[in-house]
Amino acid sequence: MSGRGLLEGQVALITGAGGGIGRGIATRFAAEGAAVVLHCRTAVGAADEVARTVRKSGGRALVLQADLTDEGACRALVAGAAEWGGGRLTALVNNAGVQPTRELSGMTVADWRAVVDTNLSSVFACTQAAAEVMREQEGGGSVTHIASIEASHPAPLHAHYSASKAAVVTHARAAALEYGPFGVRVNTVSPGLIHREGLEEAWPEGVRRWERAAPAGRLGRPEDVGDACVFLASGLASWISGHDLVVDGGVSARPTW
Template sequence: MPDNLTAPPVDELLRLRDRTVLVTGASGGIGAGVAVRLAEAGATVIAHANAHPERLQPVLAACRKYGVAAHGVQGDLSDPDVVEAIVDEAGTLHGVVNNAALQPLSPLTSMDVTEFDRVFEVNVRAVFLVTQAVSNRAIAEGTPLSIVNIASIEGEVPAPAHSHYAASKAAVIMHTRAAALEFGPSGIRVNVVCPGLINRPGLDEDWPDGVERWHRAAPLGRLGTPADIADACLFLLSDAARWITGATLRVDGGVTANHPF
């Protein structure tokens, strides 16, 4: 068997030693869970935050407990100059998780165009800018790269008062496929993870009827956790997914497999 087709040993499939990964929106929730899990797998982690960079400190501390380097970066990723600066500061990257996003609630009848535009700036424009910048650098360096975009099942199944969010996540799904098509010949893989409802402190109190409906609808009968999404990202970044690109991975407890009526 040619060397480039030899599968790594099983105990090495999910190891990320000697790899550096940028995780955007890493200051809490899914992003924090992803950053710490990748550190556990041996990656050097570049953790990004925008509005609250101080919230990165416990995330970085948790990463460093695994004996890896972890650094924080800050900035608005819808600004191309900020993206270029962050990518330059990060240096050679082997992986990226585009997780930063906004999810406001607004019915279409009263949605402000400024809010609509901002959702697309953060959820779509930033994904494009980061993907472009890190891919151009990887191509120039000849470095293999894996990009994982975090979308949502709402990119395929919308929810009330989320039309801008759902549309932005649908755009991320298609952008992922387009990037995989263009960058594959350069050794760059691009995939998308679509989370379902992820638990967080206070969710039961804030949305009790929605949580109850989710439990009834999800075949696996529970909410998701940041760890569930982190493990999907780890898989797609790792050598276990070496022949996977342009894929959409739903991580939703099976809820989108349920009947719609």
């Protein structure tokens, strides 16, 4: 496997590992030496494919299925990951999430809860369960939430999504304060627009606007998010906690006037 071994010996759980960003995170963690537990809710085939890729490259991977809107399922997922890791879990990446579109004026409480339960409540439950494992082991551990630049730059039709991601950023800061004394670091990564298959065909004007606005001149890649997560889980970030690492090709640096 390629990589510098930045995560050698680590056991990492990545939620939502069957999707594009989750795949990018999982493969980068494995390339840096981590044994990876790949969570999925329904995309079992996609997660299995990621696991096969990791194993073919000489890494270790396990696929676990869970509905993260259920607190008990979150705790069982973390317990299963730690058991597979020989009682250890050194890194958690809370990546699972949904991004539906809905006008705020027509949004129902059920619409709101469907997003908040998946994007925020699951982060709370998985982090709490993982921290209980990490605080009892030598070296502690790291937790990284995948937030979004929409946490501070909301887009139309995304009120529930943007609010959930803003709360994820603040949760990480609060968790960094409370879990820090036990050796557990908590951070967020806030991606901009990340390429996925079919995006250019489905939203050509949006992609063109992004490419014009981004100083880097391109969409992000899942591996770009994975690299940021690797850094935050590695020893290179041992004194970084409560931080939001923006990965957006410079879009957020552009003036809005």
